[in-house]
Amino acid sequence: MENTPKLAVLIDADNAQAAIIDGLLAEIAKYGTANAKRIYGDWTQPQLRSWKEILLQHSIQPIQQFGYTRGKNSTDSALIIDAMDLLYTGKFDGFCLVSSDSDFTKLAARIREAGLVVYGFGEKKTPEPFVAACDKFIFTEVLQVEDEKDEKTTARRKKSTNQLKQDTKLINLIRNAVDAASDESGWAHLAPVGSYMSKASAEFDPRNYGYNKLGELISATKLFDMEERKIGDGQSKAIYVRDKRK
Missing domain, CATH: 3.30.420.610 (LOTUS domain-like)
Structure with a gap:
């Protein structure tokens, strides 16, 4: 257990679907232990309701980030700042960045420069620069299919x-x-x-x-x-x- 990589899991609730959570955590467990699990968003907004219902069940810490300016995503900035704070603690071996947003490309590259591994999770629409900036990138569509355990669906794919x-x-x-x-x-x-x-x-x-x-x-x-x-x-x-x- 002492040699199991310690991972920080940071989820962009605005760019990730709650339906992937079981498959996501099961996939992360293959690479290490999720010592920190945080999710970022404006929890006053109704579109995040599906996430709110499962946070306690999976012990994921919600981080409130209000949208200060209409049309601007302040969630990204909050996640990036927290990621750098966690990086500087020196307590983690890697990061799991859950988002389909290319704004995290530089963050992934910076974490890798520090010698830590970066696992990216996002939809197939994720821009190539973010995908390439990670050590490994898993498309969340495959996690949803696994969670469904539908053999016919898998066969069609x-x-x-x-x-x-x-x-x-x-x-x-x-x-x-x-x-x-x-x-x-x-x-x-x-x-x-x-x-x-x-x-x-x-x-x-x-x-x-x-x-x-x-x-x-x-x-x-x-x-x-x-x-x-x-x-x-x-x-x-x-x-x-x-x-x-x-």
């Missing part, structure tokens, strides 16, 4: 083999990762392949294509050989992948 093959960016990303992690025979352990892909593309996530696992996604492209090997005492297995062109 799966990209077909032809659709995957036509996605040049994805195929090149996989091929580059396999090449970087492969041995002389061209085979690469799936784990470092996934690590390379995450570092090369902040927004990469198999769930964006309708697949829960990286191995399932790569196999669905039909462009790579997949092999399961026994390791160690034979009780454990590892998946290896190779570009069929090799």
Whole structure:
């Protein structure tokens, strides 16, 4: 437990949907412990009612920020100031910024400059600069689908083999990762392949294509050989992948 990364979770209530909360917290738990959970908005406004109903249940601290000027979002400034205050305490290993607003691009870059990891969470409409400024960016649409646990919905979201093959960016990303992690025979352990892909593309996530696992996604492209090997005492297995062109 002592080695579990300590995370500060900061939510922009004006640019995030309350429906994602269960999936969001479950996803954050994969990366560390949410030692601080704060959400920012003008709680006098009726549009935040859905958030108000779940804050106590999930122990999220609401931060009141009045809109001083019509048309101006003062919530962003409050979140950024708090983020810098938390950064300077030196008590956290990373930040989770929940918003689809590009105004947090500089904040994410500044936190990374300090040597901390930044996880971004936002809708697919999130501007590319904010996505790229994070170490990893998770689109909240996949969190809502997971929370629904609707197998038919998940099946409809799966990209077909032809659709995957036509996605040049994805195929090149996989091929580059396999090449970087492969041995002389061209085979690469799936784990470092996934690590390379995450570092090369902040927004990469198999769930964006309708697949829960990286191995399932790569196999669905039909462009790579997949092999399961026994390791160690034979009780454990590892998946290896190779570009069929090799």
